[in-house]
Amino acid sequence: MITRRQTLDKQGWRAVHALGLLAVFVVLPESAWSAKIGDVAEETSLGQQAIRFFSFRDPSVRYAVIGSVMLGISCGLLGCFIVVRKMALVGDTLSHAVLPGVALGFLFSGVSASGLFDWSFDVANITKNPSLIFCGAVVAGVAGTFLVNTLKQTTKIKEDSALGLTLASFFAVGICLLTMIQDLPTGNKSGIDKFMFGQAAAIGEDDIRLMTGVTFLIVAVVFVFYKELLVTSFDAGFARSIALPSQWIHHGLMLLVAFAVVIALQAVGVVLVSAMLITPAAAAYLLTDRMHRMLLLAVGFGVASGVLGAFISFLKPNIPTGPCMVLGASAVFAVAFFAGPRYGVMTRWWRHVSRSKRVQRENTLKAMFQVLERRDAQPEESVSLKELAERRRETLDEVSGQAQALKQHGLVTLHEEGNKILFTPSGWQLACTIVRNHRLWELYLTNEANIAADHVHDDAEQIEHVLGDDVVRELERMLDDTTRDPHGRAIPGFADIHKPFTPAVPGPSGYGGSS
Amino acid sequence: MVEPWTENLTTTFWIVLMGFLVTAACGMIGNYLILRRMALVGDAISHSVLPGLAIAFLLMHSLKTVPMFIGALVAGILTTVLIELIHKKSRVKQDSAIGITFSTLFAIGVILISFGQMEAVHLDAECVLYGEIALVPLDLVQTQLGPGALSVVEKIPGLNSEMFLNGNLLTIPPPSVIRMAVVTGITLLLILVFYKELLVTSFDSGLSSSLGINSTVVHYTLMGMLSVIIVSAFEAVGAILVIAMLILPGATASLLVHRLPPMFGITVIHAALSAGGGIHLATWLNCSPAGAMVVAGSVLFALAWMFSPSQGLLRRWLGRELDELDEEELERLARRI
Numbered sequence: 117m118i119t120r121r122q123t124l125d126k127q128g129w130r131a132v133h134a135l136g137l138l139a140v141f142v143v144l145p146e147s148a149w150s151a152k153i154g155d156v157a158e159e160t161s162l163g164q165q166a167i168r169f170f171s172f173r174d175p176s177v178r179y180a181v182i183g184s185v186m187l188g189i190s191c192g193l194l195g196c197f198i199v200v201r202k203m204a205l206v207g208d209t210l211s212h213a214v215l216p217g218v219a220l221g222f223l224f225s226g227v228s229a230s231g232l233f234d235w236s237f238d239v240a241n242i243t244k245n246p247s248l249i250f251c252g253a254v255v256a257g258v259a260g261t262f263l264v265n266t267l268k269q270t271t272k273i274k275e276d277s278a279l280g281l282t283l284a285s286f287f288a289v290g291i292c293l294l295t296m297i298q299d300l301p302t303g304n305k306s307g308i309d310k311f312m313f314g315q316a317a318a319i320g321e322d323d324i325r326l327m328t329g330v331t332f333l334i335v336a337v338v339f340v341f342y343k344e345l346l347v348t349s350f351d352a353g354f355a356r357s358i359a360l361p362s363q364w365i366h367h368g369l370m371l372l373v374a375f376a377v378v379i380a381l382q383a384v385g386v387v388l389v390s391a392m393l394i395t396p397a398a399a400a401y402l403l404t405d406r407m408h409r410m411l412l413l414a415v416g417f418g419v420a421s422g423v424l425g426a427f428i429s430f431l432k433p434n435i436p437t438g439p440c441m442v443l444g445a446s447a448v449f450a451v452a453f454f455a456g457p458r459y460g461v462m463t464r465w466w467r468h469v470s471r472s473k474r475v476q477r478e479n480t481l482k483a484m485f486q487v488l489e490r491r492d493a494q495p496e497e498s499v500s501l502k503e504l505a506e507r508r509r510e511t512l513d514e515v516s517g518q519a520q521a522l523k524q525h526g527l528v529t530l531h532e533e534g535n536k537i538l539f540t541p542s543g544w545q546l547a548c549t550i551v552r553n554h555r556l557w558e559l560y561l562t563n564e565a566n567i568a569a570d571h572v573h574d575d576a577e578q579i580e581h582v583l584g585d586d587v588v589r590e591l592e593r594m595l596d597d598t599t600r601d602p603h604g605r606a607i608p609g610f611a612d613i614h615k616p617f618t619p620a621v622p623g624p625s626g627y628g629g630s631s
Numbered sequence: 632m633v634e635p636w637t638e639n640l641t642t643t644f645w646i647v648l649m650g651f652l653v654t655a656a657c658g659m660i661g662n663y664l665i666l667r668r669m670a671l672v673g674d675a676i677s678h679s680v681l682p683g684l685a686i687a688f689l690l691m692h693s694l695k696t697v698p699m700f701i702g703a704l705v706a707g708i709l710t711t712v713l714i715e716l717i718h719k720k721s722r723v724k725q726d727s728a729i730g731i732t733f734s735t736l737f738a739i740g741v742i743l744i745s746f747g748q749m750e751a752v753h754l755d756a757e758c759v760l761y762g763e764i765a766l767v768p769l770d771l772v773q774t775q776l777g778p779g780a781l782s783v784v785e786k787i788p789g790l791n792s793e794m795f796l797n798g799n800l801l802t803i804p805p806p807s808v809i810r811m812a813v814v815t816g817i818t819l820l821l822i823l824v825f826y827k828e829l830l831v832t833s834f835d836s837g838l839s840s841s842l843g844i845n846s847t848v849v850h851y852t853l854m855g856m857l858s859v860i861i862v863s864a865f866e867a868v869g870a871i872l873v874i875a876m877l878i879l880p881g882a883t884a885s886l887l888v889h890r891l892p893p894m895f896g897i898t899v900i901h902a903a904l905s906a907g908g909g910i911h912l913a914t915w916l917n918c919s920p921a922g923a924m925v926v927a928g929s930v931l932f933a934l935a936w937m938f939s940p941s942q943g944l945l946r947r948w949l950g951r952e953l954d955e956l957d958e959e960e961l962e963r964l965a966r967r968i
Contacts, residue, residue, distance in 0.1 A: 199723075199727050202726050202727075267936075270936075272942060273882055277878055277881075279670070280674055281929075285879075285932075288872055290922075292926055387678075387871065388734050395730070402722070440738075449731055461720050
């Protein structure tokens with residue numbers, strides 16, 4: 117345990133150092149503040165603008181991109197824990213609850229203290245001070261989560277109502293304060309209205325310093341306490357049994373989420389910031405079962421959608437950034453939802469369809485085998501469509517469709533206008549394998565599990581398609597005599613499967629043609 | 632302090648009436664949301680009617696009532712279906728599904744709004760956030776001046792256009808108030824008619840299926856009604872504050888009484904008090920009326936939380952010594968063992 121912890125710590129610090137160096141190189145040399153992103157976009161074609169944007173020539177673009185990257189990292193990391201702990205809507209409540217804090221932080225910048233008790237408030241001094249807004253917003257967010265907890269503990273109000281109530285009350289107070297601020301006779305209100313839907317272009321140098329610092333803190337804390345967060349998220353009982361302070365970890369996580377929400381406010385806006393927590397993490401959750409991979413994926417998705425949002429707001433400055441980022445993240449989620457390799461809806465549907473087609477093919481091959489077996493014929497001999505239809509108890513049309521499917525897969529060849537079917541060598545091998553699986557399993561059930569011989573067929577009918585090579589080897593080892601199945605029919609063995617095979621084109625009077 | 636109630640009485644009256652109607656309709660349907668633990672689905676729908684509205688406007692080039700309601704209905708039902716789809720068909724849990732659905736739809740709505748030129752119909756970002764309940768009487772002025780409206784008024788027996796021009800504003804309410812009143816009336820009617828169905832499906836799904844009530848139909852009807860209420864409230868209080876109107880009255884009532892009929896009574900009283908108090912607060916502080924209404928409602932909730940006879944904080948503090956070992960103490964002791 118100790119060594120694992122040490123390696124985790126080591127990994128953590130390595131990552132922190134790397135990120136720190138990156139940020140130092142990118143942020144510090146550039147301290148000049150030029151025009152807003154929108155003002156630089158005078159080139160006309162999309163390509164030129166894209167080149168301009170991704171060459172990071174303009175400091176404002178650089179700020180917007182670094183800001184988006186930072187918020188992608190912090191929201192992606194914490195969003196994973198939010199999603200696996202089923203606290204998505206707690207994140208939503210928290211992100212709405214910070215609004216009065218933002219407004220108060222903004223107002224508080226007008227307070228100047230000349231002595232301990234000698235404070236004065238001057239409207240003209242009000243500016244957008246990122247640190248004050250940060251502190252106010254974090255306090256409001258924490259107060260919001262505290263209110264939710266108190267409501268749940270002291271009344272019969274359920275969690276969902278408590279969340280909605282807190283969200284709405286705090287948000288309404290924030291709205292009142294904001295509308296009051298907008299009527300104040302102060303010259304510098306710029307930026308405060310951008311907190312609603314977000315504007316990456318409004319990110320300034322001070323914001324970037326704050327965002328970078330907070331992101332470092334979040335990354336560092338997550339790496340150092342990774343094990344604790346993991347255990348409390350997935351196994352509360354085990355966490356209690358090894359005496360982890362689950363409550364404190366929960367509160368700490370909420371504080372970190374408040375940090376992440378607040379630094380994302382400027383770019384994404386109060387209303388949609390919860391989506392940057394939930395959506396990238398939920399998309400990652402659909403793609404992997406390992407927490408560390410989920411964290412990496414969520415960070416990647418968060419950063420990608422953040423930068424996309426910043427780019428769109430660079431192209432079209434009158435469109436708020438937040439919704440663009442959120443739609444980017446939603447697009448990623450939609451792709452993961454439909455086409456994720458393991459849990460995607462389309463992928464699972466396609467897997468289901470192809471599996472049932474395979475089962476049907478194998479059943480048809482098995483029926484051909486049985487027709488030949490009953491006739492005591494050689495594998496090179498042909499089976500007529502009619503025989504097959506009788507065996508499968510299906511119509512001629514259905515059977516002819518199945519024969520076509522087998523032909524496409526190279527398992528059979530068709531002759532006499534599709535009325536005669538012949539095995540190809542690979543088709544014969546597959547048919548033998550399936551029949552062998554079926555009969556071995558029947559033998560196993562009767563001999564080893566003591567099930568009556570007339571009860572084993574249905575079970576074997578299911579399992580014959582999924583028995584792998586190693587299970588078959590295991591069965592062969594367990595069963596002494598594998599030549600006859602419980603019903604007395606021969607089990608096709610190695611010699612049958614690899615019979616020298618010379619498919620012959622049947623003559624006009626082939627077997628069983630019109631009998 | 633009494634300024635709003637002495638000057639411009641007509642203006643204030645219409646605003647307060649609108650606020651009351653919005654809060655009452657939301658509060659009544661909100662009671663069922665709270666009982667069914669779907670408060671946050673209400674939150675989701677209140678966000679996602681926005682793209683419905685925006686698309687209805689882009690298609691029809693005006694915000695008439697019918698396309699607006701259809702847009703909202705479609706958006707509301709789509710939200711419920713999407714949440715179900717994501718949470719049934721993948722391993723994403725319901726809370727994340729709600730968060731993803733409403734944020735996506737809301738983002739689409741905001742982008743559509745910033746693309747389209749919708750300032751003319753007050754469909755802009757400001758309206759989404761704050762609502763424009765203060766513009767309700769302005770609506771009236773427009774009705775007064777519009778020649779079309781006047782010609783319509785002429786056809787109503789007992790009215791003529793001169794009555795308006797003479798400033799007799801109380802006689803005809805603004806159209807948005809009429810619309811809201813109709814919606815509130817229909818909500819009340821539906822709740823009265825389907826009282827039993829709503830009650831049974833909310834409390835006991837087993838009993839409801841044995842009585843032959845189709846709970847899916849009840850569910851989607853409730854969601855559809857919710858969308859219509861939300862969209863007619865949208866103009867007044869915006870997309871986000873609606874959630875407060877949905878939950879605050881019902882939550883306050885549930886702290887005070889435990890039976891459904893008196894809960895509805897308290898809901899309506901809460902609506903009236905928060906509308907009146909909110910408008911007063913807004914005039915006094917010079918801030919957003921919709922926000923102030925919610926703040927007033929929250930204050931009412933806080934009072935109920937403090938002084939509720941059955942589960943108030945005050946009773947908990949004072950009554951702790953009286954009940955030797957109440958349930959929670961027992962629970963806490965059990966947990967300690």
